[in-house]
Structures are given as structure tokens and as C-alpha cells.
Amino acid sequence: MVIKKIKGPTKKDRILVLAPHPDDESLGCFGYIHKALKSGAKVKVIVLTDGKFLSKTEQRYKETIETMEKAGLKRKNIFFLGFRDLHLKRTVYCTTVLIKIISSFKPTIIFSTSNYDFNIDHKACYYHLKKALEKIKNKPKVYYYLIHYIFFPFPRGLKPNKKIFPPLTLINSKRTWFKLELTEKETKLKKEAILNYKSQLRMLLFVTKKKLFSFIRRNELFYKENT
Numbered sequence: 286m287v288i289k290k291i292k293g294p295t296k297k298d299r300i301l302v303l304a305p306h307p308d309d310e311s312l313g314c315f316g317y318i319h320k321a322l323k324s325g326a327k328v329k330v331i332v333l334t335d336g337k338f339l340s341k342t343e344q345r346y347k348e349t350i351e352t353m354e355k356a357g358l359k360r361k362n363i364f365f366l367g368f369r370d371l372h373l374k375r376t377v378y379c380t381t382v383l384i385k386i387i388s389s390f391k392p393t394i395i396f397s398t399s400n401y402d403f404n405i406d407h408k409a410c411y412y413h414l415k416k417a418l419e420k421i422k423n424k425p426k427v428y429y430y431l432i433h434y435i436f437f438p439f440p441r442g443l444k445p446n447k448k449i450f451p452p453l454t455l456i457n458s459k460r461t462w463f464k465l466e467l468t469e470k471e472t473k474l475k476k477e478a479i480l481n482y483k484s485q486l487r488m489l490l491f492v493t494k495k496k497l498f499s500f501i502r503r504n505e506l507f508y509k510e511n512t
């Protein structure tokens with residue numbers, strides 16, 4: 286299987302990253318956001334839910350702000366929509382808000398979670414985006430990133446010199462996989478950033494340290510749907 290190299294961001298790009306919860310943006314796209322800002326691209330991160338299911342909202346928002354600062358993103362480019370955690374599917378208004386954001390920011394590239402993700406809010410993010418894009422004339426490129434999936438990333442744990450590969454069950458003609466290679470320095474920065482998510486690293490039951498650390502690798506992975 287060939288994993289293509291993702292086209293690097295340029296200063297003409299306007300990048301919109303959708304994160305269902307405060308931390309998804311960093312686990313999935315920290316490296317891309319960092320590179321995009323370095324290249325002079327405009328980046329906005331939209332956190333859809335309040336993340337309340339796992340810990341206090343204020344704490345989680347603070348962690349996203351601090352983590353994104355490490356990527357070089359200013360506070361004014363992070364938006365917290367505050368929809369109820371675990372209820373995104375039923376939050377019809379989310380589609381309307383996304384239409385407004387996309388119409389005004391006019392992104393060239395959007396990053397979103399996938400409909401194959403096991404988390405219900407991650408799936409909902411995908412469907413709200415799909416619906417919103419039906420109303421948008423100039424369609425941006427959309428890349429999907431995966432967080433919760435069986436044996437993904439594999440192997441689990443802090444292995445910063447290893448690479449992430451797509452799950453075998455999601456390798457087929459429906460999508461094209463892309464990788465963004467990170468330098469040792471960038472991987473180190475991503476690690477420092479993820480260590481900021483103290484509320485999540487404390488969690489033992491749902492999101493274990495091992496799972497979070499599995500995203501600190503020498504690449505990030507995205508896919509595009511083949512139409």
C-alpha cells in the first residue's frame with residue numbers, strides 16, 4: 286500500500302481544523318498546524334464540545350489554548366463552540382454554525398474526524414461537516430484524521446521514533462491515505478504539547494496515557510475520500 290505524502294501547507298492556505306473535543310486537534314493535527322503556521326498559512330481551530338464528560342470544561346479549554354500556543358497558534362484563532370459532550374449528533378445547530386464559519390473564513394483545507402471513528406461525537410463532527418459543505422459553493426479539500434479505532438495507533442504507547450500506519454480494515458479503494466512526516470524536533474514538540482493535557486493524562490478508564498502517547502510519532506496520518 287502506498288501512503289502518499291500530503292502536500293505541505295503554503296502561505297496561501299487557510300486551514301480549518303475541527304476538533305470534537307479539546308485535545309483531538311493536537312493528537313491528530315499538531316504537526317500539520319505547526320508546519321502550516323511556519324509556512325505563513327492562516328489556521329483556525331474549532332473545538333465543538335465542552336469536553337465535560339471527562340473533566341471540567343475550563344480546564345480542558347485552557348489545555349487546548351496552551352497546547353496550541355506551542356504550535357504557534359494565537360488564542361484569537363481558537364473557537365470553543367461549547368456544545369454538549371456526547372450529544373453532538375443531536376445538536377442540529379452545529380451544522381448551521383459550521384456553514385457560517387466556513388462561509389466567512391473560506392478555508393482551502395479542512396481537517397475533520399472520521400465517520401469510522403468509534404467515538405459518537407467524532408462521527409457526528411463528520412456528518413455535520415458533510416451537511417454544511419452541501420451548502421458551500423467553493424468546496425475546500427477535506428482531510429480526515431482518525432483517533433479512536435481498534436488497534437490504532439499500533440503499537441500503543443510512547444514510541445516517538447516509530448511511524449503510524451492506517452488500520453488495515455480502512456485500506457481500500459474508498460480513500461487515499463496521506464502522511465505528514467515530522468522531524469525529530471517536531472515530534473519532541475508534539476510530545477511537550479500533549480503533556481499539557483494533564484486532565485486527560487490523569488484519566489485511567491477511558492483515555493489512557495498510552496493511547497494519548499501513541500500519537501507522538503514521526504508522522505501524522507490523514508485520508509481523503511475518493512469520489
Ligand SMILES: [Zn+2]
Nearest residue numbers: 305306309404
Ligand atoms: Zn475526541
